Amino acid sequence: MSDTAPSLAAAETELAARRAELDRLDDALHDLLMRRAEVVGEIGALGAKGAVKLRPGREASILRRLLGRHQGSLPRQAVVRLWRELFAATTAMQGPLVIAVCETDATAGFTQAAREHFGALTPLRIHGSPAQAIQDVSTGAATAAVLPMPSETEPQTAAWWTALLHKDDPRIHVVARLPFWTPRPEGAPRAHALVVAAIAPDATLRYRSLLGLEVGAEISRARLATALTAAGLAPDTIVLRRHPSQPVAQALVEVDGHVSDDDPRLAALGAPSLVALERRPVVLGAYAVPEGSP
Numbered sequence: 101m102s103d104t105a106p107s108l109a110a111a112e113t114e115l116a117a118r119r120a121e122l123d124r125l126d127d128a129l130h131d132l133l134m135r136r137a138e139v140v141g142e143i144g145a146l147g148a149k150g151a152v153k154l155r156p157g158r159e160a161s162i163l164r165r166l167l168g169r170h171q172g173s174l175p176r177q178a179v180v181r182l183w184r185e186l187f188a189a190t191t192a193m194q195g196p197l198v199i200a201v202c203e204t205d206a207t208a209g210f211t212q213a214a215r216e217h218f219g220a221l222t223p224l225r226i227h228g229s230p231a232q233a234i235q236d237v238s239t240g241a242a243t244a245a246v247l248p249m250p251s252e253t254e255p256q257t258a259a260w261w262t263a264l265l266h267k268d269d270p271r272i273h274v275v276a277r278l279p280f281w282t283p284r285p286e287g288a289p290r291a292h293a294l295v296v297a298a299i300a301p302d303a304t305l306r307y308r309s310l311l312g313l314e315v316g317a318e319i320s321r322a323r324l325a326t327a328l329t330a331a332g333l334a335p336d337t338i339v340l341r342r343h344p345s346q347p348v349a350q351a352l353v354e355v356d357g358h359v360s361d362d363d364p365r366l367a368a369l370g371a372p373s374l375v376a377l378e379r380r381p382v383v384l385g386a387y388a389v390p391e392g393s394p
Contacts, residue, residue, distance in 0.1 A: 137190060144194040153194040154243055156276040156295065157302035159187050160388030163280070164305060167391065180281045180391070181216075188219025200225045200233040200242035204258075209291030213278045214246045216289060230260035237272055237298055244297040246278065250339045250352050259341060261352050264384045265312045270298040274310050274385025282392035294387065301386040308336065309359040309386040311366075313351040314378035317342050324351060327375035331368040333359070348378050359383055 144153060166179055191197050201214045203226050214224055225242055227233045236242035248254075250261050264272055276295035284290060301309075311333070315324065321340055328335050339352040359365070361383050370377045 133186075136186075137193060140190040140193060147194075152243060152297060152299045153191050154197075154275070154297055154299060155302055157304035157307070157388055159183075160276075160280065160306075161304045163391070177281055177283065177285070184217060184280075185219050188222050192219075192222065196243065198223045198225060198236075198242045200227060200236035200245040202227055202230045202233040202245065202247050202260075204228070204248055205291055209289045210246055210248065210293055212289035213291045213293050217246075217276075217278050217280065217295075218244075230258060231263070234260060234263065234272065234296065237296060238268070238270060240298075244275070244295050246293045246295055249292045249294060252339050252341060256343075259350075261310075261312065261339075261384060262341070262350050264296075265314065265350070265379075265382050267382060272296050272298050273301050273383075274387060275299060275301045277387040277390055280388070280390050282390045294385075296385065303358045303386070304388045306389040307356075307358050307386055308389055309355050309357065310384040311353040311355065311359065312382040312384045313353060313369075314348050315351060316376055316378070317347050317349045319349060319375065324353075324375060327369060328353060328355070330374055331371075332365045333369060352384070358386065 147153070163180055163183055166183065167176055170176055170179055188197065197218070199214050199218050199222055201211050201224050203210050211224065211226060215222075218224075225233075225236055227236070230245075230247045233242070233245035233247060237245045247260055248258070250259065261274075264274075273296065274294050275297045278291075278293045278295060279289070313324075321338055324338060324340070325335055333353070333355045336354045336356060338354075340349060341351070342349045363383075366381045366383075369375065369381055
């Protein structure tokens with residue numbers, strides 16, 4: 101008993117000291133968070149009044165930098181989760197942050213993906229069609245919209261990306277891909293989505309651009325891929341949509357790197373020796389390659 105009592109007392113003393121240290125660390129973290137919010141406010145005041153403050157590329161760059169320096173036993177995905185909530189809070193400080201979601205998954209996968217990326221308490225507007233979600237962005241009712249990944253098998257009404265070919269005002273771009281942290285633990289949302297907003301995408305490291313093309317309906321996927329590669333736009337993926345009653349096919353092309361509206365490769369793609377285009381290719385947007393992706 102005489103040996104046990106001092107051991108228990110020493111353990112209690114050590115535990116109390118560690119808890120006191122955690123309290124000091126929490127206070128220090130809180131001080132830094134409050135200062136970070138002040139700096140965000142100062143940066144926001146320097147920007148254009150009323151402009152959308154969403155910066156998906158900048159957020160991806162911050163996360164990549166932090167993950168690159170991360171050490172210790174705190175899981176890497178915890179760093180992503182902590183900073184995603186921080187991004188949501190500080191973006192909302194600069195103006196309303198509302199996300200429209202096209203929910204087509206019976207398990208509410210797209211809603212869960214939006215929560216994971218944009219914060220647990222960020223207001224969501226749930227819609228049954230991509231057109232409704234995009235309309236929210238066009239009218240300013242939502243800051244951004246979470247939409248299903250394009251597929252060649254989807255019905256025409258679900259092919260939301262074809263509307264972006266028209267470059268309406270305000271012009272809407274793809275600006276992010278979800279999830280950003282691709283290793284999926286058990287119970288995590290499995291939906292893959294693209295995010296659109298009425299802003300131009302901001303470039304970052306490990307970046308992919310999306311191009312929209314209108315070509316002759318008779319073109320083959322191999323012919324289109326060859327033409328894109330010859331123009332310096334080697335495709336990662338191609339979604340090709342043909343309409344039996346129309347002479348024009350629409351293609352969504354994903355390429356590595358940044359492509360701007362004035363990129364000379366877009367003009368080169370329309371050369372008669374490569375492929376006949378119905379119109380100049382349109383840059384539909386871009387996104388930071390998710391962490392954990394090849």
